[in-house]
Amino acid sequence: MNILVAGGAGFIGSHLIDSLLAKGHTIVCADKLIMGRQNIAHLTNRLDFKFYDYELAEQNLVDKIFAENKIDAVYHLAANSDIQKGGKEPAIDFNDTFLTTRALLEGMRKANVNKLFFASTSAVYGEMLDVELTETTGGLMPVSYYGGAKLASEALISSYVSMCDMSAVIFRFPNVIGPRLTHGVIFDFIKKLKKNPDKLEILGDGTQCKPYIYVHDLVEAIVQLTENFVPGEIVYNLSVNSEGTTVTKIAEIVVEELGLSNVYFAYTGGDRGWKGDVPRFKYDISKVLSTGWVPKHTSDEAVRQTVRDAVAKVNN
Ligand SMILES: NC(=O)c1ccc[n+]([C@@H]2O[C@H](COP(=O)([O-])OP(=O)(O)OC[C@H]3O[C@@H](n4cnc5c(N)ncnc54)[C@H](O)[C@@H]3O)[C@@H](O)[C@H]2O)c1
Secondary structure, X not given: OEEEEEOXXXXXXXXXXXXXXXXXXXXXXXXXXXXXXXXXXXXXXOOOEEEEOOOOOOHHHHHHHHHHOOOOEEEEOOOOOOHHHHHHOXXXXXXXXXXXXXXXXXXXXXXXXXXXXXXXXXHHHEOOOOOEEOOOOOOOEOOOHHHHHHHHHHHHHHHHHHHHOOEEEEEEEOEEEOOOOOOOHHHHHHHHHXXXXXXXXXXXXXXXXXXEEEHHHHHHHHHHHHHOOOOOEEEEEOOOOOOOEEXXXXXXXXXXXXXXXXXXXXXXXXXXXXXXXXXXXXXXXXXXXXXXXXXXXXXXXXXXXXXXXXXHHHHO
């Protein structure tokens, strides 16, 4: 297949491209390179890889991609991934998370492309702290602009599926970590401890608890589920097979992997890291497990492996 990967130069998108290329697909990647070019630098000279440095909220640019390439399917991963930054400037989420979806759907409609795979998030559920979230849990009330823009994207996708006879698979990811990740709590802790190995400031009270999935497990699920997909619209909660990892546990793992001891944890207090952060959530993943996919790492294992990779990178 000839596949458009929107946001393909990012952390998850670049791993997805590696996997799709290995399966023999041809890739058109479009991305405005917020995170830089390093994740796709190894692909530059390949004949089965084409790149557009485009703003994907711009309809005319998106239309140009569809006019210049015969696209069979779209994987849409373009979005703002700096939730705290978006919290200070809502226009970022509106543009990068929502308007990219609108432009891609319109481009697909005009070019008669009918398969869309969308990277959504647990943030669409809002704050349903102790509810076991299934794909049909209702009353979704996001508490961040990011979650709002993703839920609005899902709604728009649903309308295009119905109006244009498209098919869509929506994946609601939890926290995704692994090689090529550049930001988030693990990196904050490593940076802070490199500066001061005696004391670590931890946002909130440390009990915030979320599932972390290793990026290779996530990509394997996406590829598997999109290869064997059934026409229509399907939503999957995609996550690990275990409880999540608390922020304090992440701090302990980072301390261990850095070979430190007697580090004083200074909690800033409160039940969350920042406004718009959901302190904990629980996913029911029986739907995705029923497809035969099994994640290879638990949440704690994913965290430890990511810390090891990051520490090795920092030390080199
Ligand atoms: N990483 C996670 O923990 C996580 C969790 C839930 C959902 N997701 C979703 O998965 C997808 C990929 O996330 P990621 O962690 O790889 O993020 P990322 O920031 O590494 O990648 C996103 C890519 O999208 C591109 N992009 C953003 N806005 C664009 C625009 N307007 N035009 C063109 N390109 C644009 C960026 O340049 C970047 O390369 C996103 O949709 C994100 O919302 C990620």
